[in-house]
Amino acid sequence: xxxxxxxxxxxxxxxxxxxxxxxxxxxxxxxxxxxxxxxxxxxxxxxxxxxxxxxxxxxxxxxxxxxxxxxxxxxxxxxxxxxxxxxxxxxxxxxxxxxxxxxxxxxxxxxxxxxxxxxxxxxxxxxxxxxxxxxxxxxxxxxxxxxxxxxxxxxxxxxxxxxxxxxxxxxxx
Amino acid sequence: xxxxxxxxxxxxxxxxxxxxxxxxxxxxxxxxxxxxxxxxxxxxxxxxxxxxxxxxxxxxxxxxxxxxxxxxxxxxxxxxxxxxxxxxxxxxxxxxxxxxxxxxxxxxxxxxxxxxxxxxxxxxxxxxxxxxxxxxxxxxxxxxxxxxxxxxxxxxxxxxxxxxxxxxxxxxxxxxxxxxxxxxxxxxxxxxxxxxxxxxxxxxxxxxxxxxxxxxxxxxxxxxxxxxxxxxxxxxxxxxxxxxxxxxxxxxxxxxxxxxxxxxxxxxxxxxxxxx
Numbered sequence: 001x002x003x004x005x006x007x008x009x010x011x012x013x014x015x016x017x018x019x020x021x022x023x024x025x026x027x028x029x030x031x032x033x034x035x036x037x038x039x040x041x042x043x044x045x046x047x048x049x050x051x052x053x054x055x056x057x058x059x060x061x062x063x064x065x066x067x068x069x070x071x072x073x074x075x076x077x078x079x080x081x082x083x084x085x086x087x088x089x090x091x092x093x094x095x096x097x098x099x100x101x102x103x104x105x106x107x108x109x110x111x112x113x114x115x116x117x118x119x120x121x122x123x124x125x126x127x128x129x130x131x132x133x134x135x136x137x138x139x140x141x142x143x144x145x146x147x148x149x150x151x152x153x154x155x156x157x158x159x160x161x162x163x164x165x166x167x168x169x170x171x172x173x
Numbered sequence: 174x175x176x177x178x179x180x181x182x183x184x185x186x187x188x189x190x191x192x193x194x195x196x197x198x199x200x201x202x203x204x205x206x207x208x209x210x211x212x213x214x215x216x217x218x219x220x221x222x223x224x225x226x227x228x229x230x231x232x233x234x235x236x237x238x239x240x241x242x243x244x245x246x247x248x249x250x251x252x253x254x255x256x257x258x259x260x261x262x263x264x265x266x267x268x269x270x271x272x273x274x275x276x277x278x279x280x281x282x283x284x285x286x287x288x289x290x291x292x293x294x295x296x297x298x299x300x301x302x303x304x305x306x307x308x309x310x311x312x313x314x315x316x317x318x319x320x321x322x323x324x325x326x327x328x329x330x331x332x333x334x335x336x337x338x339x340x341x342x343x344x345x346x347x348x349x350x351x352x353x354x355x356x357x358x359x360x361x362x363x364x365x366x367x368x369x370x371x372x373x374x375x376x377x378x379x380x381x382x383x384x385x386x387x388x389x390x391x392x393x394x395x396x397x398x399x400x401x402x403x404x405x406x407x408x409x410x411x412x413x414x415x416x417x418x419x420x421x422x423x424x425x426x427x428x429x430x431x432x433x434x435x436x437x438x439x440x441x442x443x444x445x446x447x448x449x
Contacts, residue, residue, distance in 0.1 A: 022204070025195070045192035049259060058233070058262040064191045065263065066184075069208055113259060134345045135257025 007071045011036065012080025020067045027051040029067035030077060038078040038108050042137070049136035052109040053077050059113045061135075078108035081115070090160075091115065091153045100149030102140035110136050114150060122158055124150070174318045175295075177203040183320055184208070185229060185268030188260045213267070213322060216240070224326040228267020233258070235266060244326040245286050246441075247353050250337040251278040257345045267321045270306070273313045273377070276347040280307055281372040282337065283324065284380055285353035291323040298322070310376040332365075333357040334441030336434040339372070340426050342417065348373045349418045350426040354434035356388070358442045364388045369401070369431060374410040374423055381409035384431070393439045395432075402431035 004019035011034060018033045025044075030036045030053070042048035044063045051062040054076035081089035088096065091111055101107045110133065117124070117132045124132070129150045130143070138146060174181050182201035184190060185208070193199045207213065213229035216238050224244040226235070232255055235241060241249045255261055255269075255278050269279040270290065283290075283303040290301050292315060306314050315321065329335070339351030351372040359365045367388040371379040384405040391397050405427055412423035 023194075025191075044195050046188060046256075046260065049257070052259055055262075059259045060262050061188075061259050063195065064188055064260075066187070066191070066204075066206075069187075069206060117258070131253070131344065132258060134343070135259050 005068045005071075007067050009070050009073050009075060011075045012077060022066065022068050024067040025063050026053075026065040026067045026070050027062035029070075030062060030075075033067075036077050036079055040105055040108055042105070042109075047137070048106070048109070049113060050106050050109040052112040052136065054112055054115065057116060059116050076112070076115075078111055081111065090156060091118070091149075094153035094156065095146070095149045098145055098149035098152050100141065100146045101138075106136060106138045106140075110138070110146060114153075118150070118154055118157060122154060122161070124154060126151070174205065174320075178317050181205055181317075183271070185271070186231065186263040186265040187268075188256065188264040189268070189272045189274065207320070219325070222328060224328075226266055226324045226326065228265065228271075228321045228323060230266050232261035232264045232266065232269075236261065244328055245282065245288075246329065247282045247285055247335045247337050247355065248279070248326075250335070251282050251339075251353070254278060254337075254339055254341070254345070254348070254351075260345075266324060270324070271313060271315060271321050273307050273309075273311050275310060275375060275377055276373040278337070278339070278348075278351065278353075278372060281351065281353045281370045281378040283326075284378050285335070285355050285368045285370040286326055287368075288327075289325040290321055291325070292316075292319045293322045294319045300325075304380065307377040330357050332359070332442050334438040334443070336437035336441065338430050338434045338437075340430065349415075350374055350423055350430060352427070352430045352434045354431070354438045356393075356435065356438040356442050358393075358439070362392065362443070364391055364393060364439075367401075367435075369405055369409075369434075371405070371410060371427060371430075374412050374427060379410055381405040384409055388435075393435075395436075398432050398435040401435065402428040405431050 005022055007020055008017040016034055020029055027041050030039050039053055040050040042050035046061050046064045052059050053062045056074050095101055113136055129147050180202040182204055184204045184206045207229055213227040215227040217225050219225050236252045269277050288303045290306055291298055301314050308314055335355045337353050339348035341348045353370045355368040357365045367385040369381040369385050384401045387401050406424040412420040414420045
């Protein structure tokens with residue numbers, strides 16, 4: 001049963017299609033077949049969270065999904081956070097400023113876990129942040145700076161949306 | 174399934190099976206992926222007033238199901254302890270039950286709730302009580318040609334309180350020990366019935382019926398909870414000991430968890446509004 005399967009899916013807004021074996025993990029498919037090496041592979045058994053991506057908007061571990069299961073689905077990887085790789089997403093800026101990374105290996109997984117979390121919860125408590133990040137391991141920073149980075153990003157997100165609504169209010173008058 | 178028998182494995186959420194395959198501990202010749210069976214992904218209230226949960230319902234969806242509190246506050250309380258958010262986005266209720274890991278939360282909760290499971294094969298199906306479903310370590314009453322398709326949970330009886338507690342080394346890790354406790358009081362406040370089910374202390378979820386019987390007909394008190402805790406810790410379980418917990422330590426944890434869970438469950442039974 002090692003016949004190839006054709007997998008067609010959207011990644012970061014672009015359609016991709018490739019033949020793959022049924023046993024190929026989605027993490028390997030993204031890295032090896034699509035060349036999207038921003039998704040990192042740490043433990044390969046669902047503990048470290050480094051390979052976290054968005055599948056139809058939800059954070060999942062790409063090492064615990066088979067590539068064939070992603071057929072027809074919409075994925076976002078860390079490469080899709082900004083339209084161009086030279087740009088940083090506000091969450092990435094906050095990680096940089098708050099020293100939320102050292103070696104950076106775990107960072108793509110943290111970012112992709114946090115994107116849906118911050119969308120649902122714009123003003124998280126420290127406890128909520130730590131609970132949201134319980135499935136991501138970082139062996140460098142000790143997590144405090146990562147939590148600081150999330151708080152910074154959330155704070156900026158709130159003031160941005162407040163500013164945006166002021167502009168909208170202004171337009172109403 | 175008929176063609177491949179034991180060589181075939183059902184793939185649901187894959188959050189237990191795929192890690193085992195990644196380690197090459199399981200090398201199924203045939204994987205049958207259920208993930209496109211949207212008809213198995215539902216939570217609905219039946220005409221008979223029970224809650225029916227499709228086997229492919231993801232844990233994250235159950236977390237967002239407010240009605241769960243009326244049927245299984247135990248499950249609602251246990252869900253945040255089931256691994257991590259990214260796992261719960263894929264992990265399925267039926268998959269966790271079929272996998273029958275004694276350290277998993279869902280099997281113990283279903284046992285404590287008196288849930289029923291619908292098992293289907295080509296052309297027929299049958300209902301099995303949770304008590305008859307878990308037969309051994311990673312073993313269930315499922316025949317090779319059957320799959321679990323639906324779980325039925327009953328509304329929580331009046332004056333019933335529940336408590337789910339577990340102790341894990343880190344949040345989201347497999348618990349070293351855990352308990353799903355349910356206590357029903359009569360109008361006078363005496364314990365009418367109780368259920369104490371433990372996870373991570375044996376090959377299957379352990380239903381400590383003798384400990385629960387000690388509580389029946391008695392007025393709740395710290396001394397009574399202590400007696401039930403002692404019975405559960407010393408006689409209901411036979412912990413084998415792991416790298417993280419000696420048998421003595423596991424017995425200690427079971428005692429502590431039993432006292433805590435009974436105290437909370439009885440408090441909640443006295444304030445039924447908690448669950449409504």
